[in-house]
Every structure is written in structure tokens, then in C-alpha cells.
Amino acid sequence: MDTLERAVLHPIDIGLLVVYALSMIGFGVWSARRSHDAEDYFLAGRRMVWPVIGFSLFASNISSTTIVGLAGSAYGSGIWVFNYEWMAALVLAFFALFVLPQVLRSQVYTMPEFLERRFGRAARLYFAGLTLFLNVVVDTAATLYAGALLVQLVFPNAEVWQTVTVLALIAGGYTILGGLSAVMITDVIQAVLLLIGACVISTIAFAEVGGWGAVMDAVDPKKLSLVRPADDPDMPWPALITGVPLLGFYFWGTNQFMAQRFLSAKDANHARWGALLAGFLKLPVLFIMVLPGTFAILLYPSLPRADLVYPTLMFDLLPVGLLGLVLAGFFAALMSLIDSTLNSASTMVTMDFVRTARPTLSDAALMQIGRLVTFLFMLFAVIWAPQIGRFESIFEYIQQVLSYTVGPVVALYLVGTFWPRANRQGANAALVIGTLTGLGLFAGQVVAPGLGSGPMIAWAGWHWLYVAPAVALVSALVMLAVSLATPAPDRSQTDAYVWTPRLFREETAELRVLPWWQNYRFQFLALLALSALLVGAFW
Numbered sequence: 334m335d336t337l338e339r340a341v342l343h344p345i346d347i348g349l350l351v352v353y354a355l356s357m358i359g360f361g362v363w364s365a366r367r368s369h370d371a372e373d374y375f376l377a378g379r380r381m382v383w384p385v386i387g388f389s390l391f392a393s394n395i396s397s398t399t400i401v402g403l404a405g406s407a408y409g410s411g412i413w414v415f416n417y418e419w420m421a422a423l424v425l426a427f428f429a430l431f432v433l434p435q436v437l438r439s440q441v442y443t444m445p446e447f448l449e450r451r452f453g454r455a456a457r458l459y460f461a462g463l464t465l466f467l468n469v470v471v472d473t474a475a476t477l478y479a480g481a482l483l484v485q486l487v488f489p490n491a492e493v494w495q496t497v498t499v500l501a502l503i504a505g506g507y508t509i510l511g512g513l514s515a516v517m518i519t520d521v522i523q524a525v526l527l528l529i530g531a532c533v534i535s536t537i538a539f540a541e542v543g544g545w546g547a548v549m550d551a552v553d554p555k556k557l558s559l560v561r562p563a564d565d566p567d568m569p570w571p572a573l574i575t576g577v578p579l580l581g582f583y584f585w586g587t588n589q590f591m592a593q594r595f596l597s598a599k600d601a602n603h604a605r606w607g608a609l610l611a612g613f614l615k616l617p618v619l620f621i622m623v624l625p626g627t628f629a630i631l632l633y634p635s636l637p638r639a640d641l642v643y644p645t646l647m648f649d650l651l652p653v654g655l656l657g658l659v660l661a662g663f664f665a666a667l668m669s670l671i672d673s674t675l676n677s678a679s680t681m682v683t684m685d686f687v688r689t690a691r692p693t694l695s696d697a698a699l700m701q702i703g704r705l706v707t708f709l710f711m712l713f714a715v716i717w718a719p720q721i722g723r724f725e726s727i728f729e730y731i732q733q734v735l736s737y738t739v740g741p742v743v744a745l746y747l748v749g750t751f752w753p754r755a756n757r758q759g760a761n762a763a764l765v766i767g768t769l770t771g772l773g774l775f776a777g778q779v780v781a782p783g784l785g786s787g788p789m790i791a792w793a794g795w796h797w798l799y800v801a802p803a804v805a806l807v808s809a810l811v812m813l814a815v816s817l818a819t820p821a822p823d824r825s826q827t828d829a830y831v832w833t834p835r836l837f838r839e840e841t842a843e844l845r846v847l848p849w850w851q852n853y854r855f856q857f858l859a860l861l862a863l864s865a866l867l868v869g870a871f872w
Contacts, residue, residue, distance in 0.1 A: 346657030353661040381597040385521055386607025389594050391614040392524035394421070394584075400531070400622055404646070405639035406567075407626030411556035412871065413568045415619045416577055419864045422612030424581035426857040429605045431832045432586055432750055434840070437601050438829065442684040443677075444592045448742075451749045451830040452760035454689075459764050460742050461685040464589050467738065468674040469710050524614075530659035531621035534643075537650045538628040551631050559871045569796060576736070576798030579805055583739040587746055590677035605853040612860050616867060679707040736797045737775045740804025741767030748809050752816075753824060753831045759816030767808030774800050 381389075406414035441447045445464065449457030542548055549557075563569045568577075585591055585608075598604035622643075629642045632649075636642060651659055683703045688694065694702075741764045748755050748763075774795070795803075844852050 343653040343656070345654050346660060349654075349657030349661055381594070381603070381607075382599060383603040383606035383610060386594050386598055386603060387610025387614065388521045388524040390585075390591060390607060390611035392521070392527060393591060393594070394611070394615075395524075395527060395618065395622070400527075401640050401643050403618070403622045404626035404629065404643040405641075407556070407623045408629050408636070408642045409639040410567045411553075411558065412619065412623050412627060413559060413561055413565075415623045415871075416559055416568060416573055417581065418615045418618045418623075419867060420573075420577050420581050421585060421615045422609075422860045422864050424578060424585050425608040425612045426860065428582065428586035429608045429853060429857075432746065433595060433604055433608070434601055434836065435750070435830050435832065436592070436595065437598070437604060442596070443681050444587050444589050445681060445685050447830070448745060448749075451827060452745060452755075453757035456745060456757070456760050456764065457685060460587075460745075461681045463738060463742065465678050465681055465710075467588075467735070468590055468678045469713055470734075473674040473678075473710070526658070526661055528614075528621070530661075531625075533655065533659060534646050534650065535621040535625050535628075538625045538632065538646055541650065542628045542631045547631065548627060552627060556627065556630075557871065559868055566796070568798065572796060572798035575802040576796075576800075579743055579801050580735055580739065580798075582747075583735065583743050587742060588677075589681055590674045593677050593680065602847075602851075602853070606851075606856070609853060609856045609860055613863075616863055619867065619871070675707045675710055678710045679703040682706045733797050736800040737771040737804070740771060740801050740806075741808040743801075744805045744808035744812060747805075748812050749830065750832050752813075753827060754816055754821055755812060756816045756819060756822040758819040759812040759814075762815040763808040763812035766811045767804055770807045771800070771804045774804065 403414055403418075436444070436447050439447055439450055441450070443461070445457040445461035448460050539545075555561075560570050560573065561568050563571060594607065595604045598607065625646055626639075626642050629636070629646060633642070633645055636645060647656065647659055680703065683699050683706060687702055688699060744763055744767060745760050749760070844854070849855055
């Protein structure tokens with residue numbers, strides 16, 4: 334049966350979606366009454382506990398963009414895309430162990446602000462500007478576009494710009510009103526809806542294809558393997574240990590819309606426990622979001638676009654009523670990322686630019702500016718979202734943009750965390766040279782195909798997962814050389830932002846008073862073991 338013919342919502346399903354949308358906006362109005370100052374609005378009063386942090390991290394990451402991208406990639410080229418998910422557990426643990434304690438002690442509002450404490454104002458402004466660009470052009474716009482794909486199944490005559498406008502108004506509405514508190518509490522609700530919906534779709538699709546034996550008989554074994562050969566066009570195995578962790582560190586550790594959840598924690602333990610909860614929630618994604626794309630190979634072998642896999646599964650397999658609930662989960666995921674990116678963009682503009690230029694502004698004035706900035710970024714994302722249709726897939730769009738842009742910032746955080754000698758001159762040089770390197774590699778990829786296959790541009794044809802570590806390595810080497818050639822920084826002003834073995838020993842003493850099951854290091858080892866089992870099973 335033509336899936337598009339069945340993409341008609343019953344009044345019950347429509348009613349459930351309307352109730353969901355009104356509930357989210359109503360919660361934003363209620364949360365607005367609890368935001369008394371800037372810390373309440375931008376960081377939820379720094380009072381969030383680990384379950385809220387963990388579910389909010391998960392919901393903000395597993396957006397509708399991710400769901401569509403994961404299933405679409407599994408349908409088109411295989412389950413290799415799950416490597417991003419299990420790698421998140423390792424990245425989160427690394428960040429919690431080496432970087433997070435210094436960030437929390439600094440009591441900053443934004444990650445660019447933390448970078449200023451270590452390397453000066455130029456680094457802060459650069460990173461804030463880059464993050465604003467990525468949050469709006471990559472994250473928010475891509476999520477709006479993914480939602481538009483789903484809506485067009487129901488309303489094929491609706492224009493993309495009309496759809497993304499409505500979606501942005503709903504998510505932007507409660508974000509503007511309630512701030513981070515509204516965002517994180519709604520994230521918990523959205524994460525639960527999302528998990529329920531994904532489990533239902535995966536279970537039904539698995540039954541429809543006739544079980545695992547039918548999948549193994551019909552699907553190319555290469556599509557069921559996580560670790561690919563070195564010449565694989567999607568994810569060569571060297572990139573799995575270089576590019577994937579590096580992009581993951583940027584996303585989970587330094588990207589403001591994720592790191593803001595850590596900054597809202599009531600203490601370091603709640604931040605760590607929340608991080609590890611998010612890592613644990615990433616593991617079932619293989620079964621409930623990636624493999625449904627594999628099942629769709631059997632169910633819908635001739636879809637015109639891989640990004641249509643997950644929406645097609647929803648409309649073709651789910652009965653009335655249940656479809657409405659699962660759609661609510663899908664839109665919940667969409668709203669979760671939109672609200673997160675809009676709130677973080679608002680926080681950075683207000684705190685990294687406005688407050689530093691006008692330090693005498695009151696909290697009330699900062700909150701009003703934050704609300705205005707949220708609206709303006711929402712408007713820009715709506716305008717840009719339709720352009721994403723020019724790329725082959727949403728997932729490709731997101732990952733390729735990140736690969737060429739985030740290397741210099743990751744180098745600053747990693748080198749600055751472990752090498753006290755790194756100074757602001759080295760950091761500034763790394764940002765300039767690293768950015769130029771990224772632009773040069775991008776130019777090689779874009780221009781070279783039109784120049785033939787000769788050696789004119791040596792890096793033409795590089796896999797994009799090699800680009801990010803290459804840019805980061807160049808940035809780190811420049812930082813090393815310039816720092817050594819210029820005066821050392823004042824250790825009294827930088828030691829608070831550098832990890833040392835002494836900090837590890839002090840933390841060990843603090844953890845001894847906790848039961849072993851509350852010790853995040855044991856939790857990390859358990860998470861690592863589960864990840865290893867999963868990767869081994871699908872090697």
C-alpha cells in the first residue's frame with residue numbers, strides 16, 4: 334500500500350498532538366513565574382538533579398533530526414551510524430573526569446566564558462560566534478527541516494517554510510517564556526514519550542519483517558557491521574578512533590546547548606551522574622532507532638529518499654491513537670533540540686556579548702534581552718531550514734559542517750586542560766591557523782572535483798571524518814609552537830582551569846565516603862563494559 338495514501342491523521346491523533354502542544358506552551362507560562370533572575374532563566378538556578386540532567390541530555394541529542402538520520406543511514410548504508418551513539422558514553426566519561434570539575438568550579442554561564450578564563454577574551458568571542466552559527470544554522474534549522482518532512486506526509490501541499498514556522502513558534506514559545514528550567518523539565522517528558530514511541534515502532538517493525546532470521550537472510554552482512562574496513566566510504570575504522578571521538582567531545586563537552594545542562598547541576602556528582610545516565614540511554618538506540626531503518630529495507634525497498642524511512646514506519650505501522658502518541662514523541666524530540674539550541678544561543682549572546690559590554694544591566698533587562706534574542710534566532714532558523722533540502726541527507730549536512738569548523742576549539746580545550754604552559758598567544762594563533770586550515774580543506778573538497786583527478790589538491794577526496802582531527806592536530810601544533818615562543822602564562826590565573834594528578838587524588842578521597850554504586854568511576858566501568866559487549870556483538 335502507498336504509505337502516502339495512509340498518511341492521514343485521525344481526529345484522535347490530531348487531538349493528542351494539539352493537547353501536547355498546548356501543554357508545552359502552558360508549562361512555559363508557568364515556568365516564567367519561577368524565573369526571578371538571570372541565573373534562574375539561563376541556568377535553572379543551578380539546582381538541577383541527575384535524572385533531569387541525564388534525560389535532558391538524551392532528549393536534546395536524540396532529536397527528530399537524529400531519529401530520521403539514524404534510520405535513514407541504516408536503510409541506505411548500514412548500522413555504522415550507531416558508532417556515534419556508543420562512543421558518546423566514552424566521551425561523556427572522559428569529559429566528566431578531566432574537564433567538568435574545572436568548569437563547574439568556575440561558576441560560568443557559558444562554555445565560551447570558561448574559555449576566556451583560560452585564554453582571554455578573543456577566544457571567548459570566537460567560540461561564542463562559532464557556536465551561535467552552528468546552533469542555529471546546523472542544529473535548529475536541521476531539526477525544523479526534519480519535522481517538515483514528517484508534516485509533509487500528512488499535508489503534502491504544505492510548503493516547508495510554513496511547516497517550520499509553526500514548529501518553531503511552538504518550541505520557541507515556551508523557551509522564550511520559561512528559560513532553561515522549562516526546557517529541561519519538558520525534555521524529561523519528551524524523552525519518555527520518545528523512548529516509548531521508538532520502542533513501539535521497533536517492536537512492530539521487527540514483527541512485520543518476520544524476526545531476526547529474516548533480516549539476516551535478506552540484508553547484506555556489511556550493513557549489519559559496526560566496524561568497517563579502512564577504505565569504507567561511510568566510516569573507515571581509523572576514523573572511528575579519531576574523527577568520531579573528536580566530534581563527540583565538541584558536541585557533548587563544549588557545545589553550549591549540551592554543556593548548559595551540566596552547568597545547571599546542583600553539584601559535581603549530579604552533573605557526572607546525569608552525564609553517565611545519558612550515556613547509558615544511548616546504548617538502546619541501536620535497537621529502537623537504528624535497526625528499524627534496517628527492517629525498512631525489507632518493508633519498503635524503494636523509498637525515494639532515505640530520510641523518509643522513519644516517518645514512513647510511523648504512518649504505515651501504527652494504529653489510530655497509538656500513532657498520535659508516537660507522533661507526539663517524535664515532535665517531542667524535535668521540540669527538545671529546538672528549545673535547547675534557542676536557549677543556549679540566547680544565553681551566549683546575552684552573557685558573552687551583552688553583559689560583558691554592559692555589565693551594569695539588571696537581571697530583568699538581561700532576561701528581556703534573552704527572550705528577544707531567542708525570537709530572532711528562531712526567525713533566522715525558519716528562513717534557513719528550507720535550504721537543507723539541497724544536501725543528500727540531514728545527517729550528512731550536520732556532520733560535514735561540524736568536521737570543517739570545530740577542530741580549533743577542541744584543540745584549545747584539550748591542550749589547555751592538560752598543558753599549563755599553553756597561553757593566550759598560542760590559543761589565538763591556533764584559532765586563526767586552524768580556521769584557515771578548515772577553510773582550505775573545505776575548498777579542496779569543493780573545488781577539486783571540477784579540476785580533474787590529478788595531484789593538484791592532495792587532500793581532495795579525503796573522508797570528512799579525517800578532516801576534523803587534521804584541523805585539530807594543526808591547531809594543537811601551532812598552539813604548542815607559539816606558546817613555547819612567547820612568555821608563559823601566570824600560573825596563579827590558569828591553574829584553576831587545568832587538570833592535574835593532584836586533582837584526581839583529591840577527588841578519589843572525596844569519593845571514598847560514597848557507596849560504591851554512587852561512585853561515578855564504577856558507573857563508567859559498567860557503561861564501558863556494556864558498550865564493549867554491544868560493539869562486539871555487531872563487530
